[in-house]
Amino acid sequence: MMPPDPTTPGGALLVLAILLPCAGIILSFVLGGRNAERVALGLTPFGFALACAIAFHVASAGKPIVYALGGLAPPLGIALRADGVSAVMLVAAAVILTAAGFYARAKFATPEGGPESRSALTFWIMLQAIWAALTIIFVGGDLFNLYVALELLTFAAVPLVCIDGRPETLAAALRYLLFALFGSISYLLGVALFYGAYGTLDIPLLAQRVQSTPIVWLAAALMTGGLLAKTALFPLHLWLPPAHANAPAAASAVLSGLVVKGSFFLTLRLWFYVLPALSAAGAANILGALALAAIITGSVLALRQARLKLLIAYSTVAQIGYLFLVFPLATGAHVWSGIGWSAGVMQILAHAFAKAAMFLSAGLLAEALGHDQIARFAGAARALPMTFLTLGLGGLSLMGLPPSGGFSAKWLMLQASVASGQWVWTLPVLAGGLLAAGYVYRILTPALSEGDIMLKAPPKRSREAIALGLALIALALGFAPQGFFDLLEIGRPLAAGTLQ
Amino acid sequence: MSVLPFLDVALALLVVGLAVWTIAARDLFASVVGYVAYGLLLALVWVRLYAPDVALTEAAVGSGVTGVLLITAGKRLGAARAGEAGPSPGLALKLFAGALALLVAGALVAIILILPDPAPSLAPQAAAAADGPGAGLGNPITAVLISYRSFDTMLEKVVLILAVLGVWSVGADKAWGAAPAPLGRRNPYGATVFLAQMLAPVGAVIGVHIFWVGADAPGGAFQGGALLAAMWMIAMMARITEPPRVDARWLRLALVAGPAVFLIAGLAGPLMAGSFFAFPHAFAKPIILFIEAFMLLSIAVALPALVAGPPNGRSE
Amino acid sequence: MIPLVDLFSLCAIGAGVFFFFAGTVGLLRFPDSLTRLHALAKADNLGLGLVALGLLPRADSALAAFKLIVIWALVLLSGASTAQLIGRALRRGRK
């Protein structure tokens, strides 16, 4: 007896959204040289259009869109599913990857007729590979398929870290690779246990079948542990700052803005989609406690950094902490868990755009000044007003000042913690905001002071505009209408509509 | 009373013993050799689990090609023996690592002992579906890899492309486009050349044989491709042939052939059978063999490229 | 009463086991690498060869029997060549 094919209208878009960057990788690799860049940039509008089309389909259908590959329904076949949050993430990833691609043209362009270069070929292919991997992570419906996507993400991200080949970047890439491999194998062990217990890896089927048994808890713990190592949640964050700070700016923006969100997204999938039936308040509180520690440690370390890129990287450690507050604030079927959920997704998006904007600006700054030592920024704001405006706007969102996506996220988090009576989580939200203000202030104060500065080369307007555009999106998220939050609820198990 | 349980226990103890050695050995190279031996024995364990397909993959990839990779790295790094990797860990870390390892292993043992009975299985469904998309394949594992879960298999081939590019990207800028360093010594020994000349053709035939029977018996593109890769590496060790330049068009075409053909076949699915990655019933077997043939090529080229390493600028 | 074929198998396999045993003893007890190599080569070639010979009459098909012979031939070839390679390296004092 075969279960019916669950494919819905528009489902084919999901397959195309994955195959497009895969085809791009293949074409770029074969054609090589300048063509790699042409393919990568040429496909961006199509990728963006596909993401928007998926979002449109989900929003207009009001329910997730599904595609069963090979016409085989799960459990035997693999299904792809896009719900509200996947749709939003797909669009965000498309925007940031496109921005990073066009920004990187200045560094990774191959001159007409010039020889193929190592760094350019690697960058353009890995950029598309990250796109492919993230797309699968956002729409994958099968835990093993998601494992392959995680590996795809690892193999794409690690070479980007050491693309300039200096020994310290090689060491950073190696450390990152080992953490990431540990993360995937731990995740895979959990997958094996799930299959052993329930004979399926399809997320909705598992959600129907799981019960609170030791095997499920062990599988969940192993998978979560692995994903935390990949997401760099405290105390597994040690690999992140050197890896993200040493990569070229465009790669850092993608790594910090998107790649860590990939494994975080899977953590969300695991607890909110596979295991909603578990009463996981204890686990959620453990993650909350780690989040608190991450926010404080990351922020304090960010305050102590001398280099701008390292400061921004440590700020990522802190902001990842915020992401994990979603677990205590949205677990379970409560009135307030919807608020917590919105807060979590808003934090992903706000941080992705703000952090990408800041890393891109930091790259422009380092190119223009020839260094990124904060102490030697005196007068830089006057010489590079647009770059510092972007840094300031991104910082605004990190601090959580209105109007910005960061403010919305933190405001919703405060609401959820008050509504749920979990007052303790207001502490990290507020303290983290203050500390973020501290480190953003540390960047801006020397830059705004008087000083003579020699620019090695003024940055190109278009690259400044790309960074500024991302920062403005981070701000604009603060004005997100109610319809946006309704979209996030589509397909969420235990969402308000599906309760009772 | 059968002898078989004793054999199993002896095998299990040996595997664990070699694993302990791999972790505990003082000397880097001794640890690597322990791991290679361990990989060999693991192939036997897989046979005992009724998984000859996996055993073949483990023997060729897990033990064979990985063994060469690790022995090469171990010997090169072993020359600069310990001490440069940083201080050895303190007692606190040792206790922590030991406790965590015990906790995880203990939990896993407990869980394995209480796995549900009867075990859930998709084997009957897979067999039932064999009338449909996996038509005519006697080896259910090939059917799973190329038909039911073809999407995973295709993506995994993309992972291999990325891994090859990742390995290449570690090289020096000025070396880009050149070939990796040769696998063999400058003046290969007579015995090496003789062995390669004898082994490589026979091995190639065996590799193709294992690929060909893979549709109905244990084997397939992975295992056959890995054996072909090993044979190519042997030929390179004897300097009968050299690692190709990383900008060679044929090399790149061969590397992407598997995923590219897979992707095109998947995209053509809606025209042929109404769904992406579906194959029309009547032609499923030839189509699957066609895809597998290109995957064989890609694997046979990718594994040696991964072992050969980044392009090497120095001319010999 | 054991059939003659089985008796043949038993004898051949038993002899094979003995050579493996002898090879191991040699590998462990002989004083230096070159002599140990000597012991190893015996085990490789004769041990496996006799086991394959013993299994030969039990093969279901001609293909299976052929595979047994090919396996033996491959190991024989590999064993002889690697023994020479190692021996040569040892003679030059490398380890």
Place this chain on the structure above:
Amino acid sequence: MNEPLLAAAGLIVLTVAVGLVRILRGPDDVDRLMAVQLLGTGGIAALLLTAYATGVPGVDDVALGLALLAAFATMAFVNLLETDDDETELGETEP
């Protein structure tokens, strides 16, 4: 007739396992590698014996694969021994 085959397989596994003491003791990398080679051959023999005793299909192909790769690690290793100083070794030059 299957039990003797299994017993032989068990004996071979035990024997080569004892031989693995060479991996522990060394003293040289070459000795360690010889132990692995013996293990490989013994593994093939044990594999063939269990395959014929238990009748799991496809095992002879596994043995075939192992036999093909028997010399693989050793070849790579010997190559590395020579790369240290082969320039001065033979005085030959490449065309």
Place this chain on the structure above:
Amino acid sequence: MSPWVLAGLVGAALVGLGLYGLILHPHPLRKLLAFNLIGSGVFLVFGIVARRGAAAGFSFDPIPQAMVITGIVVAFAASALAVALILRLHAESGRVTLDPEAWTKPDDGAAKS
């Protein structure tokens, strides 16, 4: 004790051993070996799941076995990438330490107030 239970225990032991080595060994190649031990332990768990799924008329469940084959190839690719990084790091700098402190340049350090 059935063979699959034994294999499961071996798998658990391998995961534990590998984890211990992964945390403890400072040398990246040793860490890689430890990772491979964990990997094969995990594959063995898949293997027993497959063997247990031997429903009527089937000696194994093909789906977990196919996943192991995919996993082995991916693990090899990961090892190759790691080895390439280790060898390059060694060639470039003469050391292979992963300790972040060792790679901090003087001007990278924490800001002195």
